Amino acid sequence: MDEKTRLYIYAFLSRVFTEALDDKALNDLMDNEALLETIGEETLAWFQRSDFETLKEQLNIDYHSLFGIHNHPIESAVMDSKNEILVGLQNPVMQFYFSHGYDLNLENSKLYVPDHAGIEFGFMQSMISSNDKMTQAEFLHKHLLQWIIPFLVAVKPMAETPFYRDLCDFTMEFLLSDYSALVDEVGVVDA
Template identity: 25%
Template sequence: MTNVEKTIRETVLPLLELRVSAYNLLRWAFLQEPSKEFLQSLSESVLQEFPFQDENTEISQGVQDIINQLQQPDFLSEETYDRLHWDYTRMFIGPYELPAPPWESAYLNEERLLFQKETLAVRRAYLKYSLIAKEYGHEADDHLGLELDFMYQLSLLAIQKIHEEDYGGIVEILLDQQDFLDEHLLKWVPDFCQKTEQSAQTKFYQGMAKILHGYLMIDRQAVAELISYEY
């Protein structure tokens, strides 16, 4: 193993694995109403291991918000589950006016319409990697959960490229992730997170909004650092 390969496996690979873990948790938190399986999979240890808490107070505060709710004796009760389910539905699905719509075009399109140029731009980014959004044609491609899933899928692909020793492929993926953060997620998610924090009726979603905002900010730095390595 060359020095470059050793550096990549000891430095780049662990950071990519952290990013996979973070995006996996975040995509499920915002992709759909919380399932009982997802809530049961959360634990203090899972949240305490969420990356970059020491570097970002927003992440650490969000983690603590959720841990505080996890520690409630009724966290997995039907009543709590229904409350979380309604909080998600009320904010992100309807039937009433949404306080925090989870689509990019709801923030960047002048008329706040879905399936517009913003949605098509996101779709083109997916198609470069032969990825088709879940519920294609029914759910807009620029839904937050789908955009986070895209970042998750590309992070997995970057790890695969390391094992294939395709270092040029890694850089291309990282550049595309950097572009997706700059041109999509970071243009609207800060506003979304602020609206979610203000309108959420549970500490769970207030905490998730803090984690999401803090993580995207620091992940942009992490991607730039990964791109700067000598591959």
């Protein structure tokens, strides 16, 4: 997969995990049949047979149910046995960002934790832009793949819409494939 496509997919994942789709994002998605089909055939069919208002309402409800009320796509909440969200440099993800020169300013973000899926996908997008493949592989190995896969496996059965069900599968398949391609290129990442 070329770098431009990888960059686009990580940007897309960052956006859809950060907040519910607004009108512009939903219109953009409705106009991108290729992306809908890539996410999943059920998603494409659902978008084709549903009107804008139905999609908007059902996606909004599903997003908030999946990622706001019942579960939070936050690494420390998933990995910590007490479900605590770690902040500052006590958070291993923040330590990783800091040690790799990634300046994270949460003041201008809708997300207030450094290990939210939206921010972690954004970090991958940044590392692709800087062509740092070893850091990409290391971050996937040490962080994203450790928690997002079990999180998505647990969340998928709760999804009410084809979009979020297919998004869970698409995200898992993409991340595993991306990691495999990176390992083929840079070698095995030390734990």
